[in-house]
Amino acid sequence: MTLGTGCSLLMHLGDTPLPSKNGLLTTIGWSVGNTVAYAWEGAIVSCGSMIEWLKGLNIIANVEETEEMARKVAHDCEVLLIPAFSGLGAPFWQMDRKASFHGITFGTKNEHLVAATLDAICFQIKAVIDAMEGDLGHAVPQLAMHGGLSKNKYIRQTLEHLLHVHITLQDNSDISAQGAAYLAGLTDGTFRDLEHISELRTTIPLDTSEAVTSLNTRYNSWLARVKQHQ
DSSP: OEESSSEEEEEEEESSOOOOSSSOEEEEEEEETTEEEEEEEEEESOSHHHHHHHHHTTSOSSTHHHHHHHHHHTTTOOOEEEOOBTBBOTTTOBTTOOOEEESOOTTOOHHHHHHHHHHHHHHHHHHHHHHHHHHHTSOOOEEEEBSGGGGOHHHHHHHHHHHOSEEEEESOTTHHHHHHHHHHHHHHTSSSSHHHHHHTOOEEOOOOOOOOTTHHHHHHHHHHHHHTTO
16 A cells, blocks of 8 residues: 555455455556466545645645644544545546545634645545455455555554554555565576565554544544445
């Protein structure tokens, strides 16, 4: 799972492409020599781009502020964001939809808008994981996370409690570039094989001490609003 401008979740399928019944794309994960590894991809359109949007509105000055702001209101936030700034991607594919906030009152503060934005990132990921599990017929056992927003503890902890999946945080947030370098090294003989590369991976344990008890309720309300458009 890469949390960048958008968000891409990839699940390795092996050497045989399989169609998804739940709104995922079937794509090529990587290829080495004559070997092609296929994957399911959940393509989420809006992720880090929403943080830049908040900055443009002067709601925040930098991404580091979002974690503390969201925590201030996380337990009582009733504001929801449908993040269809450029439509909604997987697994909904509502590309003609526009973004909208719901639940705004006179008591709504910047902190509520920030929390709703971070939650929307996590809720989209939850929807993709549910789609993957629906195609698999069983739970996803683990999830590797990286990208710029993977450093945000609010997002990490929200995902851990929302997904009930073991999440590993990669020590290199720019792991997509690292992966390309590994494959180049595999080609020129720097690395013996894929197993050798796997041995080089290091992860960081997640701190999941703070649970948000209203998460499932908020997610179900968010999902219902998304499906109202279908």
